Amino acid sequence: MIQVTNLHKAFTVKDRKTKSKKRIEAVRGISFTVQPGEIYGLLGPNGAGKSTTLRMIATLMQPDQGHIEVCGLDTQKEGEKVRGKLGFLSTDMNVYERFTPRELLRLFGEFQGVDPTIAERRGIYLLEKLQLADFSDVKMDGLSSGQKQKVSIARALLHDPKVVIFDEPTTGLDVLTAKTVLDLLRVMKSEGRTVIVSTHVMPLVDEICDRVGIIFDGELYGDAPPREILGRYSVRTLDEVFFQLAAGGAR
Amino acid sequence: MRGVGLIFKKEWMEFSKDKRTLFFTFIMPLILYPAIFTMMTKMAQGDRDRRHGQASRIVVVDPSNALKPILSLDSKDFLVMDTPSGDLKQALRDQKLDLAIEVDADAAAKLQKQEPFTIKAMVDESESSSEYAMKRLKDTLEKQDKAWVAARLEAIKAPKDLPNPTNLVKEKASDLALELSKVLGMWVPYILLIGLYTNAMQHGAYMTAGEKERHTLLSLLSTSLPRTHIIWGKLLATFSIGVLGTIMNIVAMNLSFILLGRQIATAEAMQGGAAMETVKLADMASPSTLMLTLLLLIPLGLFFSSIILFLGTQAKNTREAMTAITPGIFVVIMLGVFSMAPGLDKMAALPYIPVLNVALTIRKLFSHQAVAWQYILAFLMTTGLAGGMAWISTRLLNRESVLFKQ
Numbered sequence: 340m341i342q343v344t345n346l347h348k349a350f351t352v353k354d355r356k357t358k359s360k361k362r363i364e365a366v367r368g369i370s371f372t373v374q375p376g377e378i379y380g381l382l383g384p385n386g387a388g389k390s391t392t393l394r395m396i397a398t399l400m401q402p403d404q405g406h407i408e409v410c411g412l413d414t415q416k417e418g419e420k421v422r423g424k425l426g427f428l429s430t431d432m433n434v435y436e437r438f439t440p441r442e443l444l445r446l447f448g449e450f451q452g453v454d455p456t457i458a459e460r461r462g463i464y465l466l467e468k469l470q471l472a473d474f475s476d477v478k479m480d481g482l483s484s485g486q487k488q489k490v491s492i493a494r495a496l497l498h499d500p501k502v503v504i505f506d507e508p509t510t511g512l513d514v515l516t517a518k519t520v521l522d523l524l525r526v527m528k529s530e531g532r533t534v535i536v537s538t539h540v541m542p543l544v545d546e547i548c549d550r551v552g553i554i555f556d557g558e559l560y561g562d563a564p565p566r567e568i569l570g571r572y573s574v575r576t577l578d579e580v581f582f583q584l585a586a587g588g589a590r
Numbered sequence: 591m592r593g594v595g596l597i598f599k600k601e602w603m604e605f606s607k608d609k610r611t612l613f614f615t616f617i618m619p620l621i622l623y624p625a626i627f628t629m630m631t632k633m634a635q636g637d638r639d640r641r642h643g644q645a646s647r648i649v650v651v652d653p654s655n656a657l658k659p660i661l662s663l664d665s666k667d668f669l670v671m672d673t674p675s676g677d678l679k680q681a682l683r684d685q686k687l688d689l690a691i692e693v694d695a696d697a698a699a700k701l702q703k704q705e706p707f708t709i710k711a712m713v714d715e716s717e718s719s720s721e722y723a724m725k726r727l728k729d730t731l732e733k734q735d736k737a738w739v740a741a742r743l744e745a746i747k748a749p750k751d752l753p754n755p756t757n758l759v760k761e762k763a764s765d766l767a768l769e770l771s772k773v774l775g776m777w778v779p780y781i782l783l784i785g786l787y788t789n790a791m792q793h794g795a796y797m798t799a800g801e802k803e804r805h806t807l808l809s810l811l812s813t814s815l816p817r818t819h820i821i822w823g824k825l826l827a828t829f830s831i832g833v834l835g836t837i838m839n840i841v842a843m844n845l846s847f848i849l850l851g852r853q854i855a856t857a858e859a860m861q862g863g864a865a866m867e868t869v870k871l872a873d874m875a876s877p878s879t880l881m882l883t884l885l886l887l888i889p890l891g892l893f894f895s896s897i898i899l900f901l902g903t904q905a906k907n908t909r910e911a912m913t914a915i916t917p918g919i920f921v922v923i924m925l926g927v928f929s930m931a932p933g934l935d936k937m938a939a940l941p942y943i944p945v946l947n948v949a950l951t952i953r954k955l956f957s958h959q960a961v962a963w964q965y966i967l968a969f970l971m972t973t974g975l976a977g978g979m980a981w982i983s984t985r986l987l988n989r990e991s992v993l994f995k996q
Contacts, residue, residue: 431808
């Protein structure tokens with residue numbers, strides 16, 4: 340389970356023109372809970388605070404204020420244990436191109452404390468699921484971006500995490516590969532894992548998410564099943580909720 | 591510490607996949623140094639043989655013919671040429687001749703009266719052939735002076751040893767091994783300082799800023815490995831590559847010296863010369879000297895590697911990292927050159943100056959003058975600095991502004 344309570348995060352950026360420092364509040368008092376066996380969709384435009392929120396849950400960043408619990412563990416105090424239970428994938432992540440998928444997965448399995456033999460077996464199983472088993476011994480600089488993304492997904496799931504966070508998992512993928520990823524997310528849900536997916540692709544949200552939270556200007560809106568949100572804002576698509584939020588009327 | 595070992599393994603696995611870098615780091619020195627040394631020796635030998643085989647071209651202005659006939663007789667060493675038109679100095683610079691000799695106009699009369707006469711020799715010291723001609727002239731004059739003095743002594747029936755009241759006999763306190771060991775003691779710190787830094791810098795930048803640039807660092811940080819383990823694993827990998835690269839350089843140089851020694855010995859034997867005095871590495875540096883030097887490499891290598899990691903961690907890409915790391919080469923070269931300065935070992939403050947005290951200690955180890963407290967101080971000081979820099983790098987890797995620098 341993931342429990343996020345009153346999360347705050349601000350950054351200081353330098354304005355090159357005025358030479359002054361500016362404080363930007365990226366996340367402002369966000370709270371939500373994701374249960375095991377649930378897929379939570381985190382939506383929002385670029386720069387809304389989605390990635391910052393996900394990075395804080397994945398312990399890559401520390402919140403300025405608020406509290407996050409993953410599987411009952413405090414992310415600020417037990418970061419290493421949290422990362423052991425969490426599979427994180429982000430668009431900012433790439434694969435080590437000098438390795439083959441098999442080598443990479445074996446190595447990351449060891450990083451996560453998985454026995455190398457088990458890591459390799461599980462790696463091959465995941466590559467098979469992602470239809471990449473034929474490329475398991477090909478150096479990754481020879482793989483396409485979609486194939487590399489599949490390896491990244493396998494890397495994130497290698498240690499059999501209870502919690503999975505996928506930030507834009509289908510970015511840059513063709514329709515077929517994207518479908519494979521969605522199928523995998525459904526499998527994870529059926530296995531009782533806690534899943535958070537951040538995306539721009541609205542049909543994907545409709546298709547797989549049990550509940551949706553829309554981050555806009557660092558604040559969370561919605562936090563309900565997609566149909567309920569549509570009803571709440573009296574619109575037909577989630578895109579329209581976006582437009583309303585941008586116009587300021589829905590807040 | 592499992593995480594440190596795993597990151598170390600990962601970095602070495604990645605490094606070993608880059609065959610080109612492996613070749614340039616470990617194989618290239620083994621080919622390059624012997625090749626360069628052999629080529630330079632061959633060129634120097636060729637030049638020397640050419641000089642030895644050819645008579646020096648000289649012009650002699652000697653109106654009284656006091657010296658010219660003597661030099662003309664020595665056709666093996668001198669080729670007496672006609673005075674060229676124009677400036678003699680320019681003729682020397684243009685290498686049209688090797689030496690211009692001017693003898694006093696009344697030299698023959700002075701010689702007759704047993705008075706000294708002056709010989710002026712114009713030489714171009716920037717040219718080895720001109721310098722060699724000067725040496726030949728000196729040798730010939732020394733021989734001729736002796737002959738003239740012997741004739742004069744005989745004329746007055748004086749003993750032959752009259753002009754030599756003393757006889758200086760030189761006895762060497764040191765042997766060739768110690769002399770070479772002191773030379774090594776000057777060179778080794780220089781090579782170590784530069785080798786450790788330059789061999790580690792590329793890989794340090796690749797492992798830190800390179801990971802950010804290739805977007806792989808986040809996947810590493812999202813594992814359950816502590817960040818301290820990640821930075822220490824990278825530090826040890828950078829350090830080990832730097833040290834191994836440096837050792838390969840030293841091995842390659844040693845190999846070159848052995849080849850060089852053999853070439854010279856063969857050349858001497860072919861010319862029927864005396865057997866050359868040969869010195870083994872073991873005579874110059876005892877196993878304890880080598881071991882203590884290698885032991886000092888550990889903190890020094892760690893210190894350099896942690897500086898490289900510190901700079902690399904702050905950069906957002908490899909180019910930025912190299913821009914920050916490269917100026918360090920000049921600092922290290924300056925330190926290296928300074929460490930070779932004569933009289934350096936006499937400076938009282940040196941044992942307290944970081945890095946240079948390592949150079950001083952190695953120099954003293956090779957000179958058989960090592961002082962225990964200086965060695966321990968250099969070791970502890972460098973270890974402290976390495977630890978401090980590694981701590982700063984770890985702190986830096988925990989800073990979000992550094993991690994997510996765009």
